[in-house]
Amino acid sequence: MNSHDSSNEVTYKEVNDTVLRMLEPPGAGWYVLLCACLACVGIGAASWTHQIMNGMGDAGKSHPIMWGAYITNFVFWVGIAHSGTLISAVLYLFRAHFRMSIYRLAEAMTVFAVLTAGLFPLIHLGRPWFFYWLMPYPNQRTLWPNFRSPLLWDVFAVSTYLTISATFFIVGLIPDIAAARDRAKTTFRKVLYTLTSLGWTGSNRNWKHYTAAYLFFAAFATPLVVSVHSVVSWDFAMSIVPGWHATIFPPYFVAGAIFSGVAMVITLAIPLRKAFGLERLITADNFDAMSKLILATSGIVSYAYATEFYMAWYSNNTFERYQFWFRPFGEMKVAFWGMVFCNCVAPQILWIKSMRTNIGVLFVLSLIINVGMWLERFNIILQSLARDYIPSAWGAYNFSWIDVGITIGAFGWFGMYMTLFIKFFPAVAITEIKEILPVPARQAGHGGH
Amino acid sequence: MRGSKAVTGVFKYIDDTTKAVKRVQAENLEYKVYSPVPNHEIEELTVPGKSPVRFVTGTGAVTGLVFGFALAILCSLDYPMRVSAKDVVSVPGFVVIGYECTILLGGIFTLLGLLHFCRIPDIFRKPGYDPRFSDDRFGVVVGCEPQQVDRVKAALSEAGAEEVSVDEGL
Structure with missing residues (x-):
């Protein structure tokens, strides 16, 4: 009888071989990368320590710009975190096959980016040891947090997002860790994977409940994709600061988050693919699909930028009009035009199909977009605060080395987690890639999943 | 077996x-x-x-919804302070808390359901x-x-x- 195998198709065994090879003892390059990340973390830690010892004044904040680099970084990292859940949950519900090879990386990025974003409200507090004041608990004066404040909504939204994203990520990892356990060579790895795979065997009952639960996780995570960045946008939109008080903010922030997150996935996936020879798993078609997503979200973001200007003009509100004159022509205009170039102009190259599959071009473009999305948050936060209602209260922001050090530290913190993750756990989803391959069968027509 | x-x-x-x-x-x-x-x-x-996990998920989601609204309402009644001319029990403002808690507990219950029905952890x-x-x-x-x-x-x-x-x- 003819089997349903084909020599050109990726096989189950090849998927295991390729992905689990990534877990073999690291080379010098990996250690160099880890040390670089740790050095950046050290810079960030030293900067934060300095700030704690000397006060928030050292951070470059000055009235009226009291939300400066830290909140810019917070929104940037929440945005990066956003697209992981989009790729893992929303595209799962839509059965988009291109997600299979990149979703694990996107989920890891989500969890680590939320862990990074979560640092910034603490750093921004000045006295981080009082962070628990945001938790709903009765203190000695029976004061409760204000549940009508978007800042508290943010605490609930980001905490929920971290919990659900981490759960979704870990549950997805369990069958793949079991595969790693079954091939582990060292005692350390054997123990690590035995414990973390929870004794998973892939029995018929295991899979039955697993697939049901996974669907529910995806169904829960999908509204989170919309809600988290909407809530973050309400931190701004529910105030009356010119440039912030706009109903367009939630969809604008959500689209921007997907835009930056997909760009970051590309930034991470390209070196990983090259370093571990994953070309047959993360294919040019995957990059083509992600490029289309970038192109679509770039269009939405560009439209949102234009709408902000139109609404400022149409509202005939002096303060709004001035704010949107200040952004392109004021003293921080370089940030505005940089944002326009990075987020609106540069992605247009993706209309050309050959560019969507050109790995070098995509890598550079993904870095440009990440810079552009950081500048977008800079423009929204710092430019709006710099030009409030009363000219006598106007001001400027002077970046200090503390701001820069902590920003570098955040990238090191994120990179450190990613570097450790790719060497200890399967960074490409074994099970889900196998699911889109033909099931080995003697006769065709078997084995739909 | x-x-x-x-x-x-x-x-x-x-x-x-x-x-x-x-x-x-x-x-x-x-x-x-x-x-x-x-x-x-x-x-x-x-x-x-169908897997019974769905009942656990539903229970968690409803529990979360009730918990979220109850937390916000009871805390506000315990410390009644009007802010921005909003009611002390300002339901539209509490929808976000209820919504997030629905997802949070729904997800946590789903995880517990998964562990229970799959009989894991069991590393032996x-x-x-x-x-x-x-x-x-x-x-x-x-x-x-x-x-x-x-x-x-x-x-x-x-x-x-x-x-x-x-x-x-x-």
Whole structure:
């Protein structure tokens, strides 16, 4: 009888071989990368320590710009975190096959980016040891947090997002860790994977409940994709600061988050693919699909930028009009035009199909977009605060080395987690890639999943 | 699974695996099927119907919704302070808290349901389990008594098993 195998198709065994090879003892390059990340973390830690010892004044904040680099970084990292859940949950519900090879990386990025974003409200507090004041608990004066404040909504939204994203990520990892356990060579790895795979065997009952639960996780995570960045946008939109008080903010922030997150996935996936020879798993078609997503979200973001200007003009509100004159022509205009170039102009190259599959071009473009999305948050936060209602209260922001050090530290913190993750756990989803391959069968027509 | 022996058949193809399962079902023996990926054919043959995880998920979601609103309302009543001319119990403002708690507890309950119904964590050795089942092979493990071993081995081999082995200690 003819089997349903084909020599050109990726096989189950090849998927295991390729992905689990990534877990073999690291080379010098990996250690160099880890040390670089740790050095950046050290810079960030030293900067934060300095700030704690000397006060928030050292951070470059000055009235009226009291939300400066830290909140810019917070929104940037929440945005990066956003697209992981989009790729893992929303595209799962839509059965988009291109997600299979990149979703694990996107989920890891989500969890680590939320862990990074979560640092910034603490750093921004000045006295981080009082962070628990945001938790709903009765203190000695029976004061409760204000549940009508978007800042508290943010605490609930980001905490929920971290919990659900981490759960979704870990549950997805369990069958793949079991595969790693079954091939582990060292005692350390054997123990690590035995414990973390929870004794998973892939029995018929295991899979039955697993697939049901996974669907529910995806169904829960999908509204989170919309809600988290909407809530973050309400931190701004529910105030009356010119440039912030706009109903367009939630969809604008959500689209921007997907835009930056997909760009970051590309930034991470390209070196990983090259370093571990994953070309047959993360294919040019995957990059083509992600490029289309970038192109679509770039269009939405560009439209949102234009709408902000139109609404400022149409509202005939002096303060709004001035704010949107200040952004392109004021003293921080370089940030505005940089944002326009990075987020609106540069992605247009993706209309050309050959560019969507050109790995070098995509890598550079993904870095440009990440810079552009950081500048977008800079423009929204710092430019709006710099030009409030009363000219006598106007001001400027002077970046200090503390701001820069902590920003570098955040990238090191994120990179450190990613570097450790790719060497200890399967960074490409074994099970889900196998699911889109033909099931080995003697006769065709078997084995739909 | 009952029986003092575990007879394991290792299969390369899904159609051989389902054939073996049907034979074992006809013998009215207890069995487990292992596969590297979830498969509807195996699922429909061995555990038809819907997973009860959904009830746990629903319970968690409703609990979260009630908890979120109750937390915000009771805390506001405990410390009544008007802010921005909003009511003390300002339901639209509390929708976000209720919404997030619905998702949070729904997700946590789903995880607990998954662990419960999958009977994990359980890191101890499973009789008949073969590391190839997480790679590219399917497995049918049948629990039986010593006098049934030969018949089961023959059934698995005839169904197309690449390898049949007998394990002790069920």
